[in-house]
Amino acid sequence: xxxxxxxxxxxxxxxxxxxxxxxxxxxxxxxxxxxxxxxxxxxxxxxxxxxxxxxxxxxxxxxxxxxxxxxxxxxxxxxxxxxxxxxxxxxxxxxxxxxxxxxxxxxxxxxxxxxxxxxxxxxxxxxxxxxxxxxxxxxxxxxxxxxxxxxxxxxxxxxxxxxxxxxxxxxxxxxxxxxxxxxxxxxxxxxxxxxxxxxxxxxxxxxxxxxxxxxxxxxxxxxxx
Amino acid sequence: xxxxxxxxxxxxxxxxxxxxxxxxxxxxxxxxxxxxxxxxxxxxxxxxxxxxxxxxxxxxxxxxxxxxxxxxxxxxxxxxxxxxxxxxxxxxxxxxxxxxxxxxxxxxxxxxxxxxxxxxxxxxxxxxxxxxxxxxxxxxxxxxxxxxxxxxxxxxxxxxxxxxxxxxxxxxxxxxxxxxxxxxxxxxxxxxxxxxxxxxxxxxxxxxxxxxxxxxxxxxxxxxxxxxxxxxxxxxxxxxxxxxxxxxxxxxxxxxxxxxxxxxxxxxxxxxxxxxxxxxxxxxxxxxxxxxxxxxxxxxxxxxxxxxxx
Numbered sequence: 001x002x003x004x005x006x007x008x009x010x011x012x013x014x015x016x017x018x019x020x021x022x023x024x025x026x027x028x029x030x031x032x033x034x035x036x037x038x039x040x041x042x043x044x045x046x047x048x049x050x051x052x053x054x055x056x057x058x059x060x061x062x063x064x065x066x067x068x069x070x071x072x073x074x075x076x077x078x079x080x081x082x083x084x085x086x087x088x089x090x091x092x093x094x095x096x097x098x099x100x101x102x103x104x105x106x107x108x109x110x111x112x113x114x115x116x117x118x119x120x121x122x123x124x125x126x127x128x129x130x131x132x133x134x135x136x137x138x139x140x141x142x143x144x145x146x147x148x149x150x151x152x153x154x155x156x157x158x159x160x161x162x163x164x165x166x167x168x169x170x171x172x173x174x175x176x177x178x179x180x181x182x183x184x185x186x187x188x189x190x191x192x193x194x195x196x197x198x199x200x201x202x203x204x205x206x207x208x209x210x211x212x213x214x215x216x217x218x219x220x221x222x223x224x225x
Numbered sequence: 226x227x228x229x230x231x232x233x234x235x236x237x238x239x240x241x242x243x244x245x246x247x248x249x250x251x252x253x254x255x256x257x258x259x260x261x262x263x264x265x266x267x268x269x270x271x272x273x274x275x276x277x278x279x280x281x282x283x284x285x286x287x288x289x290x291x292x293x294x295x296x297x298x299x300x301x302x303x304x305x306x307x308x309x310x311x312x313x314x315x316x317x318x319x320x321x322x323x324x325x326x327x328x329x330x331x332x333x334x335x336x337x338x339x340x341x342x343x344x345x346x347x348x349x350x351x352x353x354x355x356x357x358x359x360x361x362x363x364x365x366x367x368x369x370x371x372x373x374x375x376x377x378x379x380x381x382x383x384x385x386x387x388x389x390x391x392x393x394x395x396x397x398x399x400x401x402x403x404x405x406x407x408x409x410x411x412x413x414x415x416x417x418x419x420x421x422x423x424x425x426x427x428x429x430x431x432x433x434x435x436x437x438x439x440x441x442x443x444x445x446x447x448x449x450x451x452x453x454x455x456x457x458x459x460x461x462x463x464x465x466x467x468x469x470x471x472x473x474x475x476x477x478x479x480x481x482x483x484x485x486x487x488x489x490x491x492x493x494x495x496x497x498x499x500x501x502x503x504x505x506x507x508x509x510x511x512x513x514x515x516x517x518x519x520x521x522x523x524x525x526x527x528x529x530x531x532x533x534x535x
Contacts, residue, residue: 001226001229001382002381002382003378003381003382003386004256005226005253005256005257005378006249006252006253006268006371006374006375006378007253007267007268007374008378008381009339009340009373009374009377009378009381009386009403010268010271010337010338010339010340010348010370010371010373010374010377011267011271011337011338011339012337012338013270013271013274013335013336013337014335014336014337014338014342015333015334015335015336016329016330016331016332016333016334016335016336016342016345016442017289017330017331017332017333017342017343017441017442017443018341018342018343018442019338019340019341019342019343019345019387020341020342020387020388020389020494022342023338023342051389051440051493051494051495054440054495054496054497055437055439055440055441055494055495055496057514058291058439058440058441058513058514059440059441059442060290060333075274075335077335079333080333105389105390105490105493105494105495106389127387127390128340128341128381128385128386128387128389128390129338129340129341129381129386129387130338130341130342197258198258
């Protein structure tokens with residue numbers, strides 16, 4: 001099922017004019033920002049594909065994506081001024097349009113740099129009604145919706161890693177709804193994405209990061225703030 | 226969710242002795258693991274946003290950022306109140322309210338996507354005007370939104386709800402079907418009658434292309450929301466009168482998928498066809514985008530090779 005629940009049909013509450021080009025874009029920006037971490041990126045590069053590339057100015061998709069990068073929610077009235085707010089906060093933004101097809105007509109690739117953090121890249125699509133689907137993260141092919149609390153565990157590919165992650169979550173009483181593993185090569189870099197029903201605590205995130213062969217954990221939760 | 230088709234939805238409601246709205250509330254609570262009262266409150270809050278958007282659209286300046294649209298809701302409302310209109314006061318008011326919410330959307334105001342922002346006027350237009358007419362409580366209307374949401378959930382997962390994917394039939398058509406089914410239930414129709422209302426309404430939207438002038442959610446989106454509210458009222462009346470959708474509603478949903486998938490890209494929100502490419506549509510686009518980029522401080526626009534656009 002592409003659409004999981006009633007509030008992906010009725011909702012979100014949002015600032016217009018387009019749920020695909022505005023609300024979905026806000027959410028794509030927020031996912032990228034949550035993956036990046038707490039600090040504001042110094043530079044954001046956004047590559048727009050398909051209908052995003054054709055119509056982003058009229059729809060305010062640029063304002064919405066940047067609003068998301070500032071961690072605004074879909075109905076935040078500051079979205080209208082997000083470009084100015086980003087500039088004042090010290091984040092430079094570059095938009096590029098690409099003519100290549102990208103799977104879904106409303107697709108964006110976001111690259112975030114600076115702020116003392118490793119560069120992060122993400123590709124996702126706005127699939128209608130404000131719903132999004134993330135298809136690539138830092139070179140890994142993944143698939144998640146950000147409708148649920150989502151863990152991104154970067155690690156080295158080895159036997160038992162998925163078991164270790166699920167054991168830790170189970171001990172913390174966190175239920176796994178969906179899981180997706182992609183590796184660049186056997187025994188090489190891998191990314192495990194876990195959608196959960198309950199949000200893991202900060203302690204659990206730290207425990208996950210301490211697992212052998214785990215290099216980094218990022219946590220995306222658009223539900224609360 | 227325990228249903229994936231409209232028929233399963235109606236069957237489950239009947240078997241469990243619940244309205245579609247009541248069933249959807251229980252399903253949503255089970256799916257999300259949240260208590261029913263919390264889920265209900267979220268939907269009730271959304272209804273509050275819808276009513277506020279109707280009010281703002283009729284009372285405040287709704288000129289869009291492009292300057293192309295705004296003020297039509299007030300024109301239609303004044304016409305409804307001052308003259309003996311063709312539709313009659315009830316339908317014309319639903320139309321005015323739908324226009325109002327869509328105009329608020331085009332002016333970057335706050336709305337609820339139902340199911341999308343491009344189709345955000347239809348459900349509030351039908352719901353708020355019907356609530357005023359019949360004196361229904363906000364609680365009743367909130368159950369109605371759950372019913373509309375259940376119908377939209379089936380359509381979205383079996384076909385599509387965005388103009389970019391399936392044309393305006395997917396966007397405005399889905400909203401009309403959702404509003405028609407929910408209104409049928411609110412007026413005391415059975416789950417089966419609500420299901421027929423959905424099929425009847427969707428049939429009348431098949432083939433509708435998405436051709437926004439300048440790519441904006443304004444022309445023809447706003448007036449299609451107004452017309453959509455009236456169509457939803459009509460479909461609910463047909464269903465309540467006992468008219469059946471001879472082609473089962475789930476099959477109509479499949480037809481929408483087929484027709485939308487066959488639509489050329491130019492008729493799916495790209496502004497490369499339809500009304501967007503008429504002489505006037507092209508002239509508007511030229512006026513909007515012909516004079517260089519929007520200036521925005523640190524922002525610059527580049528092409529995929531990293532060169533600045535002219």
